Amino acid sequence: MDNNTEIKVALVTGASRGIGRACAISLGKKGYTVVVNYNSNEAAANEVCDIIKANGSEASAYKADVSDLTQVKAMIRDVAKQYGRIDVLVNNAGIVKDEYVLMMNPDTIDQCLGLNIKGYMYCSQQAALKMFSKKRGCIINVSSVSSVLAVAGQSVYSATKGAVNSMTATMAKELAPYGIRVNAVAPGFIATDMVDKLPEEKKTEYLDTIPLKRFGNPEEVGDVVAMLASDECSYITGQVFVIDGGLSL
Ligand code: NAP
Secondary structure: OOOOOOOOEEEEOOOOOHHHHHHHHHHHHOOOEEEEEEOOOHHHHHHHHHHHHHOOOOEEEEEOOOOOHHHHHHHHHHHHHHHOOOOEEEEOOOOOOOOOHHHOOHHHHHHHHHHHHHHHHHHHHHHHHHHHHHOOEEEEEEOOHHHOOOOOOOHHHHHHHHHHHHHHHHHHHHHHHHOEEEEEEEEOOEOOHHHHOOOHHHHHHHHHOOOOOOOEOHHHHHHHHHHHHOHHHOOOOOOEEEEOOOOOO
16 A cells, blocks of 8 residues: 555456456555446456455445446446545456458447547546546556557557557646546556457467567556556656567567
């Protein structure tokens, strides 16, 4: 936990599985009360809460589709009402849909933009409005190495993650006067359901290109996110930290 003894509150979107789950557990270990947002998988979200509680922190699950502004507004309002504060927002809920540009489906574009861009913007705005009054807060966006590296089939996904990097820098500048820091992490291939769904030959092909010769663990992203939220990183804002086993080198 940070220097002061107050219990801080962190909201992690898409925290029922994968990277979001690891972020929620890492923040819980640092003493944060954690709100575990999920879209459909209530049992998995409750399991994450149980792990956080077993580690000694408070946690609650909250169902909301973060691509829907009405649901985001209700979630932020309810969290602020229940805990009186929101100190950390981790924008993590995202989707990947690989499609080559020549066969691209317009629905894919809408879904990726709706969750990966609009979702991040809705949550950031609503959370920042709460942080603003306390003159303190921290937003961490989960981007992707695809924002800085061309991966065939990911033109929509990488465009959304490039947008995440851009909004990170711009929001950092806008929100700095109010004591709110905004940073991003850009994971490479991390062993979650998202990567599990890849065909075996694709996995082998990708593994070959990673200098560390393995996929990352969600915890290796969650721990960096928890560190970025801490006072140890109080002078860092507007940055994107690549966590990719050397893939982008
Ligand atoms: P994942 O395993 O597929 O988990 C996705 C999470 O997002 C789940 O908790 C899911 O909730 C939630 N979610 C989905 N749609 C939602 C919505 N509309 N509203 C709220 N929550 C929603 O994903 P992941 O691999 O951990 O990826 C998480 C983030 O990391 C994404 O932004 C992704 O782009 C980024 N990333 C992942 C990798 C990777 O290799 N895995 C690499 C780079 C970047 P339910 O369980 O309820 O469905």
